Every structure is written in structure tokens, then in C-alpha cells.
Amino acid sequence: MLPFHTRNYTFEMRKLRDITVSKIPCFWLNVPMTIHLLNCFTCNARLSSRLKTGMVCLLVETDQGPVLVDTGLGLDEYANPGWMTKLFRIITIMPFDPNEAAVNRIRRLGYNPEEVRHIILTHMHFDHCSGLSDFPNAKVHAHRREYAAFTEGKIRQFTEFAYLPRYIAHKPKFTLYEKVDSKWYEFDAIRLPFIPETYFIPLFGHSRGHCGVAIKTSDGWFFHAGDAGAVYDDETPAWLIKLVLGPHDGTLRAFMKAHPEVLVSNSHMYPEFFEQHPLLR
Numbered sequence: 001m002l003p004f005h006t007r008n009y010t011f012e013m014r015k016l017r018d019i020t021v022s023k024i025p026c027f028w029l030n031v032p033m034t035i036h037l038l039n040c041f042t043c044n045a046r047l048s049s050r051l052k053t054g055m056v057c058l059l060v061e062t063d064q065g066p067v068l069v070d071t072g073l074g075l076d077e078y079a080n081p082g083w084m085t086k087l088f089r090i091i092t093i094m095p096f097d098p099n100e101a102a103v104n105r106i107r108r109l110g111y112n113p114e115e116v117r118h119i120i121l122t123h124m125h126f127d128h129c130s131g132l133s134d135f136p137n138a139k140v141h142a143h144r145r146e147y148a149a150f151t152e153g154k155i156r157q158f159t160e161f162a163y164l165p166r167y168i169a170h171k172p173k174f175t176l177y178e179k180v181d182s183k184w185y186e187f188d189a190i191r192l193p194f195i196p197e198t199y200f201i202p203l204f205g206h207s208r209g210h211c212g213v214a215i216k217t218s219d220g221w222f223f224h225a226g227d228a229g230a231v232y233d234d235e236t237p238a239w240l241i242k243l244v245l246g247p248h249d250g251t252l253r254a255f256m257k258a259h260p261e262v263l264v265s266n267s268h269m270y271p272e273f274f275e276q277h278p279l280l281r
């Protein structure tokens with residue numbers, strides 16, 4: 001955990017930089033861009049008091065303004081919860097606090113949510129995309145298979161019950177990706193049109209078109225592996241992880257061991273993770 005004064009210092013420096021160079025893109029000035037790690041959905045297990053999670057959404061400063069990766073629960077979800085959220089409030093312990101909504105988190109960081117013109121989705125389960133309508137003018141970047149699964153209206157695996165069409169009722173513009181055009185370490189990758197260098201890493205299984213997102217930082221890479229594993233969870237049995245999250249957990253654990261220089265997260269992380277990594281540069 002970073003000392004409190006260090007976090008304040010970093011925050012104040014960002015404010016100072018933003019005031020000083022407000023409208024000049026960071027990459028022109030060779031100023032490191034920032035990735036904020038935001039917990040946009042706290043959800044704790046009822047059966048184990050140790051299994052507490054916050055959901056990793058990212059606000060990435062890019063050449064095209066702040067880009068959000070996944071949304072967590074949106075404001076409409078708090079006002080008018082969907083049936084999946086109602087179910088989760090029964091089977092898990094959720095604070096259900098709208099202060100956790102990405103749009104509110106972003107405002108508290110000093111951004112205007114209207115600045116967010118792009119949202120990258122690891123996948124389209126309710127907890128990852130219900131906040132899309134808080135950014136109605138943002139273009140949504142997703143894997144074509146994921147969009148097709150979401151809009152098909154047929155349940156082909158049980159995790160697809162978490163696709164709720166209302167979250168795109170405002171008809172956001174989608175940019176869809178399918179063709180692998182790169183390698184990122186040993187993974188197939190799809191380059192996304194942002195600086196810093198950003199890739200979709202297809203990790204299908206948890207959902208039909210689920211992808212991780214790899215983002216270059218000044219120190220190396222941050223790899224947001226979405227719901228494709230539970231790499232910091234040594235309590236949940238492997239068979240259950242495989243059943244719910246798909247086949248990649250073992251691969252991700254091996255990757256982390258081989259590449260300690262890469263910071264890896266899943267979507268649902270232990271709460272201290274956000275204290276340890278409030279932002280990356």
C-alpha cells in the first residue's frame with residue numbers, strides 16, 4: 001500500500017499538470033499518460049468472509065482523451081436495478097452505492113464525463129456494461145463475437161443470462177473487432193486505435209467474445225484479463241473457476257510467473273489491489 005502522503009502528492013502533481021497543459025495532448029509533451037484503476041462494483045461473497053472483491057474499471061489517458069475500460073454498474077442500475085443485480089444483491093453482499101458508478105468516480109477525479117468519447121468492453125455482462133448509458137455519446141469498442149452473442153437473443157451457455165439488452169437501449173455506436181493482427185507476448189492480439197499502445201487479447205470462454213486488454217505503461221505493461229480467470233484467488237476450486245470463468249486461468253497464472261514485470265489483474269480483485277495501484281503511468 002502506498003503511503004497516504006505519496007498518493008496525495010501524485011494526485012496533486014496530476015492536477016498541476018492538467019491545469020498547466022490542460023488542452024495539450026500528453027503524448028506530444030512526452031508526459032507519461034495515466035491509468036486510473038477504479039473500483040466500480042463492490043461485491044463480497046456471503047459464504048466466505050475472506051472473498052471480497054471490487055471491480056476493476058480503468059480510466060486511461062490516451063491520445064483521444066480519457067478512455068474507459070468496462071463500466072461497472074451505471075446510475076440507471078442503482079435507480080432501477082435489473083434482475084441480475086437484484087439476484088446478486090441476494091446471493092452476495094453489495095454496498096450498492098452509486099458513488100461507485102464510473103461516472104461518479106470519474107467526476108471525483110476531476111474529469112468531465114463528457115470527455116469520455118471511447119469505452120472498451122472486455123465483454124458485455126451486466127456488471128461490465130450497465131454504465132454505458134452514463135456516457136451516451138461514447139463509441140463502444142468490443143469484439144464482434146461478443147456483440148453478436150449479446151444481440152443474438154439466444155442463451156448458448158449459462159453465463160449468457162448476464163446479457164441484458166436494456167444496457168444498449170440508448171443505441172451507442174459500436175466499433176467491432178475480430179481479425180487478429182498482432183502478437184502480445186505469446187497471445188494473439190488485436191491492436192486498438194489508441195496511444196498508449198493498447199490491445200484486445202481474445203480470451204474466449206467466460207463469454208463468447210471475451211477479451212483481455214493490454215496497455216503499455218512507462219514501466220512495462222498492464223494486462224487487464226477481465227473475467228477470464230481469478231489469478232489472485234487461491235480459495236475457489238479450479239473446477240469452479242473453469243466452469244464460470246473459462247479455460248484461461250492456468251495460462252494466466254503461468255504467464256504471471258514467467259513475466260513478473262507485467263502487472264496483471266482480473267475484473268474482480270481483492271480490495272487492497274486498488275490501494276496498491278490507484279494509478280499507473
Ligand SMILES: [Zn+2]
Pocket residue numbers: 123125162206227
Ligand atoms: Zn462476466
